[in-house]
Amino acid sequence: MKLVPEELGQSGQELAALLKELRLAAGLTGDRLAKRCNLSQSTISRYETGSARPSLVAVEQILWAVEAPPSIVAQVTALARLANTEWRNVRDLRRKGLGSRQAELKALEVSSGHMRYFLLSMLTGLLATPEYVRASLAHSPADTSKAVAGKLERQQILYDTGKQFTFILTEQAIRFPLTPPPAMAVQLDRLASLTYLPNVHIGVIATGTALPSLPLNTFTIYDNHMATVELSTGSVVFRDPRDVQSYLDQFEGYERVALFENDAREFLATWAHAFRS
Structure with missing residues (x-):
């Protein structure tokens, strides 16, 4: 993903939607995903609605929990870095x-x-x-x-x-x-x-x-x-x-x-x- 300064910090909603999509595709409820990641269900909910910004570590935990393929891992990790940089x-x-x-x-x-x-x-x-x-x-x-x-x-x-x-x-x-x-x-x-x-x-x-x-x-x-x-x-x-x-x-x-x-x-x-x- 090309790094464009003006796009930094603006990928939060895209990241939130993609995290929710991955959870649903894996057939997991928010509560089950939270337990796999050692997070609270409310934290997962905030990540998926965009009201909280997940760190790269949290994103990697979620990607592991939903067994995301390598191509998706690279895409979501790049989005997470953009979301955490403004x-x-x-x-x-x-x-x-x-x-x-x-x-x-x-x-x-x-x-x-x-x-x-x-x-x-x-x-x-x-x-x-x-x-x-x-x-x-x-x-x-x-x-x-x-x-x-x-x-x-x-x-x-x-x-x-x-x-x-x-x-x-x-x-x-x-x-x-x-x-x-x-x-x-x-x-x-x-x-x-x-x-x-x-x-x-x-x-x-x-x-x-x-x-x-x-x-x-x-x-x-x-x-x-x-x-x-x-x-x-x-x-x-x-x-x-x-x-x-x-x-x-x-x-x-x-x-x-x-x-x-x-x-x-x-x-x-x-x-x-x-x-x-």
Whole structure:
């Protein structure tokens, strides 16, 4: 099956109908199929109506239970991957409004316990000063006032000690001169101050550090159930556990070589001093 970005996340109903068709062809009731898959009957029902999105693991269990032929297995597995991967282009985000995007991110942060951010080229709004936030949106053709307010409001969640935040920043992200040097120094001071929060862990990867893999994109992982990957033209959302685990593995590799706590603060202080000079 050819992967077309605009089709990502849109195959859910087709997958649901095909799963139901396979169950009926196998002569199984929803309850019998559920028992074979070690799932509840209500879960099977939600999969078949499209009200819940089955993971690839769940789909493989169902395909095994209905004894699907190899050709059908390949078709349904491809549909399941499409259903668990969503493409969001920049044009749609702008059309909906940057403020609504901030509300969506806030809801994700409220519903997650541990959030991991790998920041390749610039800082995320959760860590940014007001001047940095405004500069990051300066080239947007839309009204950014609500987006700026939303980004700054979202920062309050950092002080919720019931949640864990881990940020891995490359030296490039820290040094990229998005604002004038004095403002960049203030931004780095803010980063250093946030390292003292008990639930916020900020790691820095210095240029020249040997890395376990080559970082290509900024990405965020919400618990172990969703990963979002940023591209210049939009973002890709992964929900399949194996895709999410792949990003968790990458993140843990970068975490092992990053500088934390006093080492990170010393690094940030050095560059803050350089910007002030």
